[in-house]
Amino acid sequence: MNKIFQLAFFIPVLCLGCQKDKATEAAKGSSYVLAGETNLSAQEQGQVVAKIGSKIITLQAFERYLNQQSVFARSRHNSPERKKDFLDNLIRFELLAVEAAKKGYDTDPDVQLAMKQAMVKRFTSKELSQIVKMGDITDDEIQKYYDSHPTEFSRPAQVRASHILMSDEASAVKLHGEIKSAIAAAPAKARRIFGEFAEKHSQDTLTQGRRGDLGFFGEPGKTSVKRPQNAPPVPSALARAAYKLDAVGQLAPGPIKGTNGWHIVLKSGYRRAFVKSLSDVRNKLRIKLFRKRKSTAMETYVKALMDNAKIEIDEAALKAAKANRPTRPMPSLAPPKPTPNQGGAK
Incomplete structure (x- = not known):
């Protein structure tokens, strides 16, 4: 080395x-x-x-x-x-x-x-170890947290679907037939085939660029699923149709009428429901509650120090402080776009 x-x-x-x-x-x-x-x-x-x-x-x-x-x-x-x-x-x-x-x-x-950072880190670690101990977290506390946060330890079944929106029934029926024939010729590629049709024909501007993907959602009137903030809305008629489909990659029998047109629907994913028992998560909960209590203890400790200290802040001087700009551009968080010669998916 x-x-x-x-x-x-x-x-x-x-x-x-x-x-x-x-x-x-x-x-x-x-x-x-x-x-x-x-x-x-x-x-x-x-x-x-x-x-x-x-x-x-x-x-x-x-x-x-x-x-x-x-x-x-x-x-x-x-x-x-x-x-x-x-x-x-x-x-x-x-x-x-x-x-x-x-x-x-x-x-x-x-x-x-x-040195000061290392000293403070060591000091707080030592001091908190005397104030809060893992053994202080009781089984009753763990049970109470488990009972009051059911959604953290269970998940209902979820379905993922893709759709293509058409303005009129005739166009939707015609396109549905074309998609059905294309999938029948290559069933293993059903989701890819449907995505290509969605990119080319869907009139839903929110999902066309996503190859028609609507993400995972719950069954209407039965289960609620937390979805990302940028997730496209899922019409209830479309969701009900997706939940009636048995297999991933299965196309709905025909277009479904919605409030803003006709939907061609494909089931593109499925997540089973699950429930974690208390015994499954007991140790993780003990650690979580310990960390939470330790954090609270730290805030209390620091607050006491601040209350007893004479602290004066010059707001004008604070406003005058400037952070140095980075000398080079920040790296992008988005993946690079493939170039034509990279041999990406077609």
Whole structure:
């Protein structure tokens, strides 16, 4: 592994043990102060693994840092050779840290901010662990949440459909026959065939560009399904027709009359109904309620600090603050459009 790349792994965790040393203190014989648990005896903890001038790396410090690596990384450092490689990189990092401190980087605002962020993260983690514990969440609380949020643990059956809207019955009947014949010739491609017809012939501007797709919906008068905000409306007559179809890819027997024209309908998807029992979700709910309580405890803790602090805000100065513009365009969240030579679906 590239040495510089390896050294990068040391920076975030070692900052948890950063001291307020000045450059002159950096060269003194201090050992690492790292977070983590250890099973070493007192004598073993103080055993010196390596010396770097007057600085030392104790067995406790080495083991604690090693155990803060990922499970995969730890599994790769069981042999003496791997441990030696790991120690070599720790020494390299220490040399760079000492040199950086000598040159005054320990007082750099960005370095101070990183240390402060790590300190606050560790502080809040430790403090909250004393205020809120997982064992504080009772079975009664879990039961109450489960009973009062039924929609989180159950889902009714859902159907997905595509449609083509035509203005008059004659045109709809004619097009329905063409689609039926095309699907009969290639049943496995029913949804693709229907989508191509929808793009070419549908008069519904909301779904034409979506190949007629209406998304998933519930059965009219029986079940309610939460749909995306941008989901197109589903006429009740169309929905009832879709729920009468047995198989995905099945075409409705004929056009269905709606309030704004005639619909040709294809069932394009199906989701079974399900209900998760309390035993299925008990552990997840315990974690969810624990996190919620921890968040509430944090807000209460911070509010108390703010109430006891003298805080003054200069609104004019705040308005004058400006965020730097990015030096390059933000990446697009939309997938790139295929070009003709990419061989996409036809």
